[in-house]
Amino acid sequence: xxxxxxxxxxxxxxxxxxxxxxxxxxxxxxxxxxxxxxxxxxxxxxxxxxxxxxxxxxxxxxxxxxxxxxxxxxxxxxxxxxxxxxxxxxxxxxxxxxxxxxxxxxxxxxxxxxxxxxxxxxxxxxxxxxxxxxxxxxxxxxxxxxxxxxxxxxxxxxxxxxxxxxxxxxxxxxxxxxxxxxxxxxxxxxxxxxxxxxxxxxxxxxxxxxxxxxxxxxxxxxxxxxxxxxxxxxxxxxxxxxxxxxxxxxxxxxxxxxxxxxxxxxxxxxxxxxxxxxxxxxxxxxxxxxxxxxxxxxxxxxxxxxxxxxxxxxxxxxxxxxxxxxxxxxxxxxxxxxxxxxxxxxxxxxxxxxxxxxxxxxxxxxxxxxxxxxxxxxxxxxxxxxxxxxxxxxxxxxxxxxxxxxxxxxxxxxxxxxxxxxxxxxxxxxxxxxxxxxxxxxxxxxxxxxxxxxxxxxxxxxxxxxxxxxxxxxxxxxxxxxxxxxxxxxxxxxxxxxxxxxxxxxxxxxxxxxxxxxxxxxxxxxxxxxxxxxxxxxxxxxxxxxxxxxxxxxxxxxxxxxxxxxxxxxxxxxxxxxxxxxxxxxxxxxxxxxxxxxxxxxxxxxxxxxxxxxxxxxxxxxxxxxxxxxxxxxxxxxxxxxxxxxx
Ligand code: T1G
Numbered sequence: 189x190x191x192x193x194x195x196x197x198x199x200x201x202x203x204x205x206x207x208x209x210x211x212x213x214x215x216x217x218x219x220x221x222x223x224x225x226x227x228x229x230x231x232x233x234x235x236x237x238x239x240x241x242x243x244x245x246x247x248x249x250x251x252x253x254x255x256x257x258x259x260x261x262x263x264x265x266x267x268x269x270x271x272x273x274x275x276x277x278x279x280x281x282x283x284x285x286x287x288x289x290x291x292x293x294x295x296x297x298x299x300x301x302x303x304x305x306x307x308x309x310x311x312x313x314x315x316x317x318x319x320x321x322x323x324x325x326x327x328x329x330x331x332x333x334x335x336x337x338x339x340x341x342x343x344x345x346x347x348x349x350x351x352x353x354x355x356x357x358x359x360x361x362x363x364x365x366x367x368x369x370x371x372x373x374x375x376x377x378x379x380x381x382x383x384x385x386x387x388x389x390x391x392x393x394x395x396x397x398x399x400x401x402x403x404x405x406x407x408x409x410x411x412x413x414x415x416x417x418x419x420x421x422x423x424x425x426x427x428x429x430x431x432x433x434x435x436x437x438x439x440x441x442x443x444x445x446x447x448x449x450x451x452x453x454x455x456x457x458x459x460x461x462x463x464x465x466x467x468x469x470x471x472x473x474x475x476x477x478x479x480x481x482x483x484x485x486x487x488x489x490x491x492x493x494x495x496x497x498x499x500x501x502x503x504x505x506x507x508x509x510x511x512x513x514x515x516x517x518x519x520x521x522x523x524x525x526x527x528x529x530x531x532x533x534x535x536x537x538x539x540x541x542x543x544x545x546x547x548x549x550x551x552x553x554x555x556x557x558x559x560x561x562x563x564x565x566x567x568x569x570x571x572x573x574x575x576x577x578x579x580x581x582x583x584x585x586x587x588x589x590x591x592x593x594x595x596x597x598x599x600x601x602x603x604x605x606x607x608x609x610x611x612x613x614x615x616x617x618x619x620x621x622x623x624x625x626x627x628x629x630x631x632x633x634x635x636x637x638x639x640x641x642x643x644x645x646x647x648x649x650x651x652x653x654x655x656x657x658x659x660x661x662x663x664x665x666x667x668x669x670x671x672x673x674x675x676x677x678x679x680x681x682x683x684x685x686x687x688x689x690x691x692x693x694x695x696x697x698x699x700x701x702x703x704x705x706x707x708x709x710x711x712x713x714x715x716x717x718x719x720x721x722x723x724x725x726x727x728x729x730x731x732x733x734x735x736x737x738x739x740x741x742x743x744x745x746x747x748x749x750x751x752x753x754x755x756x757x758x759x760x761x762x763x764x765x766x767x768x769x770x771x772x773x774x775x776x777x778x779x780x781x782x783x784x785x786x787x788x789x790x791x792x793x794x795x796x797x798x799x800x801x802x803x804x805x806x807x808x809x810x811x812x813x814x815x816x817x818x819x820x821x822x823x824x825x826x827x828x829x830x831x832x833x834x835x
Contacts, residue, residue, distance in 0.1 A: 192204070203224045203238070239279065246280070255315075291327075304348050307348070316413070316450030322437070323340065414449070464645055464651070466642065513549060557583070560587075575590070588609055591615055596657060613628075653809045658798075704741060733768060
């Protein structure tokens with residue numbers, strides 16, 4: 189079946205694209221559109237053409253699966269130019285998203301109309317490239333340089349009303365898109381046509397604009413290369429003739445396509461889409477999720493409740509007494525009130541989200557719950573007591589989940605009846621923000637329960653990754669190895685501040701030591717002490733020495749660094765140097781690159797051990813955990829991808 193079909197409505201022709209799943213511009217579609225232009229140009233009875241798509245969205249861009257191969261004619265820039273030069277005006281009718289090459293095709297049309305909830309955008313930088321078919325050259329000719337810079341360097345799409353206000357589209361269509369687009373075309377051809385986009389003027393800002401933009405874009409990019417290159421392409425579009433700017437853009441696009449960052453970002457793109465639907469579970473029916481409850485309204489519980497509410501689920505919060513219920517509801521309210529303060533939510537929206545949470549101290553209220561997520565204090569006896577009560581009141585088919593981050597889920601569910609319905613769901617704080625969800629089945633967990641964990645992950649728009657049972661699962665186990673390796677460098681005389689600076693330069697938001705100071709050294713210390721108390725042999729760490737000296741991090745005005753009251757800026761600490769003097773044997777200095785390479789190699793080595801033990805299913809899963817749970821720079825692909833690049 190052809191991916192492009194032509195129909196007629198009087199003297200308006202309709203070109204319909206149908207290339208599931210997202211009408212990506214693979215070779216067949218490019219050829220189909222190329223042929224459609226030729227056919228319609230040869231028909232003098234056609235006075236306008238409406239380009240519309242079947243399925244969930246307008247054209248979502250070039251076919252990313254073709255990126256690893258040499259481009260094949262008809263090349264996209266040529267197709268866009270062909271549509272732009274057509275004898276009759278084309279009208280792009282946009283629903284869903286017109287992204288990347290899809291938006292560039294729309295820019296080649298004489299007009300663009302869209303449904304109110306449609307988006308247009310240039311997300312290429314999120315794939316480590318820049319637009320390659322005129323996106324940086326035509327966009328500023330419609331909306332001006334500033335909006336074009338924001339779109340092309342951030343990759344963020346604009347919803348239709350904003351796109352209309354910016355001049356990127358010509359009308360928002362209420363009701364049926366095809367009818368609206370045809371009516372728009374009929375009216376448009378009775379008036380003088382606007383110039384093709386490539387023939388329109390663009391006002392070039394002064395040099396100061398570009399200097400400021402360069403600084404802002406580079407800062408926001410945090411080491412990713414493509415945003416600054418997109419900015420340069422837009423500058424060329426503003427300052428050079430159209431054809432020269434097109435050549436510049438294409439050369440840049442072709443160069444970036446082959447870079448390590450582009451390969452990394454493509455790998456992450458596909459891994460993120462594979463993660464929520466593991467192949468092994470595709471035929472397994474998950475439990476329905478209509479009524480969900482959370483036990484515990486502390487930081488984690490409140491975040492999980494907020495995530496459930498954001499997904500539209502009503503939630504029951506269970507706490508141990510009325511005062512704790514009130515505190516829990518207040519914690520949830522604080523999350524949504526924060527959304528109002530940041531302009532993300534209206535007061536009414538926040539109130540509706542709050543209204544969907546019912547607080548109770550009565551476990552019997554859970555008798556018809558489909559799923560209960562426990563988020564109480566990280567202590568095994570407390571958790572076991574909660575599941576003992578859940579085992580008494582909940583339906584035998586209700587999915588019961590623990591949010592433990594370190595404890596063994598098997599020990600928590602040891603006495604639980606129907607333990608096939610039990611699973612670990614490790615959320616990351618803040619649970620309504622962090623995308624990662626580690627899903628930890630026990631040997632008794634049924635396929636239905638596991639499939640329900642992934643279904644919840646999809647519903648909450650998380651990146652769910654299955655983990656086997658080991659201390660720290662995937663993410664915290666690698667974090668522990670990373671921290672131990674960083675302490676190893678300190679013992680070799682590498683300055684703490686150099687290590688943090690090296691990892692920030694590598695692309696992490698914070699280095700390992702400043703991150704511990706922010707989160708508190710005592711959390712990991714207490715876990716080590718707990719392990720020691722249970723008879724495990726846990727060697728003393730440098731962190732132990734600091735905590736025993738009362739240095740727990742920013743919360744005690746000193747950890748790995750000193751902090752001056754009211755100033756969170758870390759100060760190198762002579763007290764720490766004295767405390768650790770006996771542990772440090774100065775060795776050869778290390779460059780920032782050597783530090784980062786050493787520590788990433790340690791992360792990857794632990795990742796390989798995790799794979800060897802079948803704790804994780806693939807290197808891509810491990811990379812998703814580090815990117816979405818620990819801030820590993822996305823444009824490096826994750827520790828497994830980055831380390832593989834070194835062979
Ligand atoms: N190419 C190939 N496959 C794609 C694709 C693409 N561009 N986009 C999505 N898919 C697949 C995806 O892998 C998944 O497959 C299925 O479609 C559904 O995706 C020249 C060079 C459009 C907002 O970056 O943002 O154009 O797992 O789960 O949630 O300048 O897909 O089902 O087998 O994400 O409804 C620029 C990327 C490319 C858009 C829909 N375009 N896609 O979201 O579905 S570069 C993009 C998206 C470019 C030009 C340059 C989203 C979506 P499977 P999904 P969704």
